Amino acid sequence: MFVEQVTNLGKQAKNVSADLAILGSDEKNNALLAIAKGLKDKTPEIIEANQKDMENGKQQGLSASFLERLFLDEQRILGMVEGLEELVTLEDPVGTVEKMVRRPNGLDIGQLRVPLGVVAIIYESRPNVTIEAAALCLKTGNAVILRGGSESIETNKILVDVIREALVNVGISADAVQLIASTEREAVQVLMKLSDYIDVLIPRGGAGLIKSVRDNSSIPVLETGMGNCHIYVDQDATIDAAVPIVLNAKVQRPSVCNAVETLLVHEDIATKFLPLVSEELLKNKVELRACERGLDLIPQAVPAKDEDWDTEYLDLILAIKVVSSFDEAVAHINQHGTSHSEVILTNDYNRSRAFLEQVDAAAVYINASSRFTDGFQFGLGAELGISTQKLHARGPMGLEALTTLKYIIYGDNQIRE
Amino acid sequence: MFVEQVTNLGKQAKNVSADLAILGSDEKNNALLAIAKGLKDKTPEIIEANQKDMENGKQQGLSASFLERLFLDEQRILGMVEGLEELVTLEDPVGTVEKMVRRPNGLDIGQLRVPLGVVAIIYESRPNVTIEAAALCLKTGNAVILRGGSESIETNKILVDVIREALVNVGISADAVQLIASTEREAVQVLMKLSDYIDVLIPRGGAGLIKSVRDNSSIPVLETGMGNCHIYVDQDATIDAAVPIVLNAKVQRPSVCNAVETLLVHEDIATKFLPLVSEELLKNKVELRACERGLDLIPQAVPAKDEDWDTEYLDLILAIKVVSSFDEAVAHINQHGTSHSEVILTNDYNRSRAFLEQVDAAAVYINASSRFTDGFQFGLGAELGISTQKLHARGPMGLEALTTLKYIIYGDNQIRE
Numbered sequence: 020m021f022v023e024q025v026t027n028l029g030k031q032a033k034n035v036s037a038d039l040a041i042l043g044s045d046e047k048n049n050a051l052l053a054i055a056k057g058l059k060d061k062t063p064e065i066i067e068a069n070q071k072d073m074e075n076g077k078q079q080g081l082s083a084s085f086l087e088r089l090f091l092d093e094q095r096i097l098g099m100v101e102g103l104e105e106l107v108t109l110e111d112p113v114g115t116v117e118k119m120v121r122r123p124n125g126l127d128i129g130q131l132r133v134p135l136g137v138v139a140i141i142y143e144s145r146p147n148v149t150i151e152a153a154a155l156c157l158k159t160g161n162a163v164i165l166r167g168g169s170e171s172i173e174t175n176k177i178l179v180d181v182i183r184e185a186l187v188n189v190g191i192s193a194d195a196v197q198l199i200a201s202t203e204r205e206a207v208q209v210l211m212k213l214s215d216y217i218d219v220l221i222p223r224g225g226a227g228l229i230k231s232v233r234d235n236s237s238i239p240v241l242e243t244g245m246g247n248c249h250i251y252v253d254q255d256a257t258i259d260a261a262v263p264i265v266l267n268a269k270v271q272r273p274s275v276c277n278a279v280e281t282l283l284v285h286e287d288i289a290t291k292f293l294p295l296v297s298e299e300l301l302k303n304k305v306e307l308r309a310c311e312r313g314l315d316l317i318p319q320a321v322p323a324k325d326e327d328w329d330t331e332y333l334d335l336i337l338a339i340k341v342v343s344s345f346d347e348a349v350a351h352i353n354q355h356g357t358s359h360s361e362v363i364l365t366n367d368y369n370r371s372r373a374f375l376e377q378v379d380a381a382a383v384y385i386n387a388s389s390r391f392t393d394g395f396q397f398g399l400g401a402e403l404g405i406s407t408q409k410l411h412a413r414g415p416m417g418l419e420a421l422t423t424l425k426y427i428i429y430g431d432n433q434i435r436e
Numbered sequence: 437m438f439v440e441q442v443t444n445l446g447k448q449a450k451n452v453s454a455d456l457a458i459l460g461s462d463e464k465n466n467a468l469l470a471i472a473k474g475l476k477d478k479t480p481e482i483i484e485a486n487q488k489d490m491e492n493g494k495q496q497g498l499s500a501s502f503l504e505r506l507f508l509d510e511q512r513i514l515g516m517v518e519g520l521e522e523l524v525t526l527e528d529p530v531g532t533v534e535k536m537v538r539r540p541n542g543l544d545i546g547q548l549r550v551p552l553g554v555v556a557i558i559y560e561s562r563p564n565v566t567i568e569a570a571a572l573c574l575k576t577g578n579a580v581i582l583r584g585g586s587e588s589i590e591t592n593k594i595l596v597d598v599i600r601e602a603l604v605n606v607g608i609s610a611d612a613v614q615l616i617a618s619t620e621r622e623a624v625q626v627l628m629k630l631s632d633y634i635d636v637l638i639p640r641g642g643a644g645l646i647k648s649v650r651d652n653s654s655i656p657v658l659e660t661g662m663g664n665c666h667i668y669v670d671q672d673a674t675i676d677a678a679v680p681i682v683l684n685a686k687v688q689r690p691s692v693c694n695a696v697e698t699l700l701v702h703e704d705i706a707t708k709f710l711p712l713v714s715e716e717l718l719k720n721k722v723e724l725r726a727c728e729r730g731l732d733l734i735p736q737a738v739p740a741k742d743e744d745w746d747t748e749y750l751d752l753i754l755a756i757k758v759v760s761s762f763d764e765a766v767a768h769i770n771q772h773g774t775s776h777s778e779v780i781l782t783n784d785y786n787r788s789r790a791f792l793e794q795v796d797a798a799a800v801y802i803n804a805s806s807r808f809t810d811g812f813q814f815g816l817g818a819e820l821g822i823s824t825q826k827l828h829a830r831g832p833m834g835l836e837a838l839t840t841l842k843y844i845i846y847g848d849n850q851i852r853e
Contacts, residue, residue, distance in 0.1 A: 037770065041793050120815060126804060128814055131792065135826050214650060218826050233631060237651045239827045260849035267851035353454065375548065375844050376458050387543060387847025396852070397545055397843070398537060409552050409635050409840040410656045410828040423826040426814070427792050430804025432677035434684035435813070 021201060025209040029216030031194040032137040032162040039160045039195055040134050044111035046189070047158055053185035054154065055103040061181050062096050068177040069146065076170050084274065088145050089171055099150045106154050109400045112419050113160050116427070124433050130424040134160035136218040138421065139210055141232065143224045144168030149178045153196045155403050159421040162195050164217065166210065168224075169202035176200060211236040223404050226331075241412060241420070243404030246276030246359035247331045248389045251348040251374070253365035254287035260386070261364045262296050267388040268362070270303045274333050276405060277360050277392040281328060281338040283348045286312070289341045293317055305335045312341040328355045345370050349377050356380060358407045360389040381407055381414035438618060442626040446633030448611040449554040449579040456577045456612055457551050461528035463606070464575055470602035471571065472520040478598050479513050485594040486563065493587050501691065505562050506588055516567045523571050526817045529836050530577050533844070541850050547841040551577035553635040555838065556627055558649065560641045561585030566595045570613045572820050576838040579612050581634065583627065585641075586619035593617060628653040640821050643748075658829060658837070660821030663693030663776035664748045665806045668765040668791070670782035671704035677803070678781045679713050684805040685779070687720045691750050693822060694777050694809040698745060698755040700765045703729070706758045710734055722752045729758040745772045762787050766794050773797060775824045777806040798824055798831035 058065070069091040076086050112132050119129030138161045142148045149167055156163035167175045175198055183193035199206050211220065214237045221241045222232040229242055250268055252261050268279035284292055293316040297307060301319055308327050309320035320339065327338040328351070342348045352361050362384040363374040371385045382392045392415060394402025399417030406412045412420035475482070486508040493503050529549050536546030555578045557569045566584055573580035584592045592615055600610035616623050628637065631654045638658045639649040646659055667685055669678050685696035701709055710733040714724060718736055725744050726737035737756065744755040745768070759765045769778050779801040780791040788802045799809045809832060811819025816834030823829045829837035 037794060037796070040796075122813070122815060126808060136796065212651075234629075234654045239825060240656070241827070257849070263851055264849060271852055377454060379454070379457075379553065380842065382843040382845060384845040385847055387845055387850045388852050390852040391543060391845065391850070392843075396539070398539060408656060410658070413840055414843045423830055425797065426799040426809075426831045428799060428801040428804055428808065430802055432674070432681060433804045433808070434680055435688055435805050435807040 021203065021205045022209050024201065025199060025206050026213060026216075028164050028197045028199065029137070029210075029213040032164055032197060033216040035192045035194045036134070036136045036162040038192065039157075039162055040113075040136070042160055042191070044113075046191070047111065047160065048107045050157055050186055050189050050191055051103045051107050051154055053189045054150070054182050055100045057181040057185040058096055058100050058103075058150070061177070062093055065096060065174065065177050065181070066091060066093070068173040071173040072171050079170070081170065085144070085170070088143070089174070091146055091174060095147070099147055102147075102151060103154055106158055106401060109158070109418060111158065112422050117424065125431055126433055127429040129427055131427045132419075132422050133425050135421055135423055137162045137164070137216060138219050138221065139164040139166070139213075139217045139238070140221045141166045141207060141210075141223065141228065142168065144171035146171055146174045146178060148223070149175050150182075152403065153179070153182050155401055155418065155421060157195060159418050161421055164197050164199065164210070166199040166207060172200070172202050208235070211238060214238045221404065241406055241416070242408045243406055243416070244276050245331060245357040245407055246278070246405070247281070247329065247355060247357045248277060248279050248360045248362070249281045249283055249352045249356060250279050250362040250364065250389065251283040251342075251352070252285060252288060252292055253345065253363055253367060253370055254285040255367040255370070256288060256292070256364040257366060258288070258292055258295065261292065262299055264362075264364060264386075264388050265296050266299050266303065268390055269300065269305055269337050270335065271388075271390055273335050276331070277389050278333070279337070279362070279389050280330065280332050281340065281355070283340050283342050283351060284313075285345075285348070286341050286343050289313070289316060293339070293341075300337060303335070305337050307337055307339055309339040310341060313339045331357070345373070349374065353377075353379050359405060360384065360392040362387065362389050381405065438620065438622045439626050441618065442616060442623050443630060443633075445581050445614045445616065446554070446627075446630040449581055449614060450633040452609045452611045453551070453553045453579040455609065456579055457530075457553070459577055459608070461530075463608070464528065464577065465524045467574055467603055467606050467608055468520045468524050468571055470606045471567070471599050472517045474598040474602040475513055475517050475520075475567070478594070479510055482513060482591070482594050482598070483508060483510070485590040488590045489561075489588050496587070498587065502561070502587070505560070506591070508563055508591060512564070516564060519564075519568060520571055523575055523818060526575070526835065528575065529839050534841065542848055543850055544846040546844055548844045549836075549839050550842050552838055552840055554579045554581070554633055555636050555638065556581040556583070556634045556655070557638045558583045558624060558627075558640065558645065559585065561588035563588055563591045563595060565640070566592050567599075569820065570596070570599050572818055572835065572838060574612060576835050578838055581614050581616065581627070583616040583624060589617070589619050625652070628655060631655045638821065658823055658833070659825045660823055660833070661693050662748060662774045662824055663695070663822070664698070664746065664772060664774045665694060665696050665777045665779070666698045666700055666769045666773060667696050667779040667781065667806065668700040668759075668769070669702060669705060669709055670762065670780055670784060670787055671702040672784040672787070673705060673709070673781040674783060675705070675709050675712065678709065679716055681779075681781060681803075681805050682713050683716050683720065685807055686717060686722055686754050687752065688805075688807055690752050693748070694806050695750070696754070696779070696806050697747065697749050698757065698772070700757050700759050700768060701730075702762075702765070703758050703760050706730070706733060710756070710758075717754060720752070722754050724754055724756055726756040727758055730756045733758075748774070762790065766791065770794075770796050776822060777801065777809040779804065779806050798822065
């Protein structure tokens with residue numbers, strides 16, 4: 020039953036994708052504005068549906084932070100509306116031609132930017148992602164199949180109804196945006212095998228989901244989001260600058276993937292630096308888990324275990340390790356990191372360059388907080404997630420990540436000799 | 437046993453990849469020239485090993501065309517040497533920085549081109565691919581694990597020995613290039629799961645291999661090569677130009693992926709065009725398989741079956757279909773094509789533009805032979821294969837397809853507000 024239902028979503032998305040690919044930017048922007056209007060008009064009904072999810076969630080004993088992400092009110096729906104209006108102002112990447120060259124035989128060869136086709140997104144129970152993901156796919160001419168967390172099913176159903184009604188109102192097929200209404204896990208198993216209809220699968224969420232998709236999908240995958248990020252405080256760091264950077268990276272928003280999880284400190288600066296930074300971190304209620312040498316310098320810390328070096332806390336916890344060399348720091352990062360965002364704090368020219376070269380991650384920083392890894396901070400104007408893999412898109416994914424290039428060749432009846 | 441052996445290759449490749457990533461272009465070019473010298477010096481031994489594969493192949497009853505691809509002589513080894521010398525002259529994409537911008541907060545953010553890391557390639561029994569694949573990966577600073585067809589195992593062993601000896605001679609770890617020496621299929625099953633060590637898996641070969649890899653790999657895959665290519669002869673095509681283009685696309689080299697397999701002809705031009713083109717094709721010993729309407733115009737053709745529209749012949753066979761409209765042609769291509777190379781022959785402005793937009797393929801042509809889809813013809817200077825998927829690289833893959841972009845951020849102690 021799931022097989023047929025979910026496969027039909029794939030077929031319908033594929034069918035509509037050719038029409039979406041040739042929509043003009045004005046038509047796509049009109050659709051976004053129609054969705055914005057729908058959200059405003061249906062605000063009471065959306066809040067009512069969200070209340071059902073919230074009540075079910077409370078009965079299931081979901082955590083306060085989980086419920087906080089699930090919750091919608093008038094203010095948050097207005098945030099969605101504003102997001103759509105902003106997206107309208109961004110340039111549409113579809114239709115641009117890159118690198119057109121004339122070959123010696125007279126062929127003109129260039130690369131036309133086109134939509135990927137059909138995108139499927141599996142994500143957590145955050146209703147704003149339903150609107151954002153649908154809007155980014157529409158803006159880039161892609162059909163999208165959404166599978167949100169089961170806890171947000173009532174909210175997602177009405178949000179997708181609003182989207183589909185708006186699409187029909189502006190003359191676009193409703194099947195441009197489809198929701199997997201079943202909350203069963205089997206539906207995802209079926210989805211992952213639909214490589215005949217779906218061009219890319221984007222999992223957002225925890226390590227378990229991402230591993231399951233990586234191992235089982237026959238559709239190309241864009242992985243997002245796991246961030247076990249490090250800051251390495253080099254012996255030539257400026258202590259007065261390093262303390263606020265570490266503090267910012269840990270406490271400004273600990274629940275996000277670009278927050279720092281492990282602090283590496285060179286032994287030559289540890290005696291001076293660790294007591295100063297610990298004092299500030301402890302003031303901000305950060306639990307400190309330190310290696311043996313770190314414990315000597317931070318009496319309030321608890322001993323770090325091996326698994327701490329591999330843990331993305333997403334919480335007010337920081338692992339701390341004293342290292343004997345730059346090489347040890349880089350090796351630790353490349354072994355334990357998740358290739359997300361990595362920082363060196365230093366005034367040494369050679370080590371700053373070596374860190375950029377040698378650390379294998381989507382974003383590598385000299386002397387700044389890791390918290391900047393974000394599509395808006397990087398100037399992309401939008402963001403679908405942070406890719407931590409190397410193919411196609413690495414780091415914050417904006418509109419361009421939802422497109423591909425097709426070679427176009429203008430000939431004058433050339434044949435190959 | 438396989439698990440441990442193949443896993444070790446992955447670990448060793450990963451270990452050496454960090455050192456390869458920071459090699460300068462001169463060092464990498466020296467290595468390529470050392471390999472070229474090794475091939476020249478060891479030519480007799482290589483030919484001897486190849487003779488063993490050829491004899492085994494003959495005993496196994498392999499086809500003449502298979503054996504022709506497997507065969508090496510002095511001339512072909514010289515071809516490999518020249519290929520390496522040409523590769524030395526190409527620009528190294530690693531280390532360039534793209535799109536560096538200064539953000540309002542003073543952060544300088546750009547994208548540094550870096551190697552993918554570890555590349556694994558599964559390919560057919562063509563010894564030249566062993567050298568080409570290893571050389572392209574070396575030039576781009578990637579470690580590579582090679583798995584060639586079992587029929588070429590003796591040749592591959594000595595070729596990889598020559599490569600590894602040359603690497604050690606110029607001070608590069610031999611593990612930059614490793615061969616899976618086992619010819620068992622289980623080795624590939626193990627390889628496909630090594631996502632902890634391998635960054636990208638590139639299958640080259642038949643539909644069965646590609647499907648197996650797509651379904652079973654937990655490593656991101658770059659698919660190459662299947663080409664069920666079409667030429668659509670529009671009612672406004674120039675017949676005098678269309679005949680030689682169809683002939684070129686079918687007979688110049690029928691065994692390759694960019695050869696045409698199906699000819700679509702608009703009904704308004706079929707009566708004039710089909711007899712003319714058939715005459716030339718038949719002179720060149722092409723078997724013609726036509727739809728019902730086509731059979732009326734080509735007495736020598738045999739009836740096409742449904743499966744013909746989905747078959748990549750790679751042989752002197754051409755399927756022919758008369759269509760009633762441009763839309764029917766595009767729909768046929770998008771349903772039956774493999775997203776490789778698709779051609780329209782026309783003098784109509786609007787339909788030429790519509791074809792470029794609406795046909796979903798890696799390379800879409802107006803008025804030229806499909807045979808140009810090739811890294812050298814497109815000016816890339818090298819080619820690892822033709823990608824028929826949409827993520828990361830589409831169409832001919834040159835050196836850049838073996839690299840990725842890493843965000844680098846130069847700060848002045850910025851923190852996020």
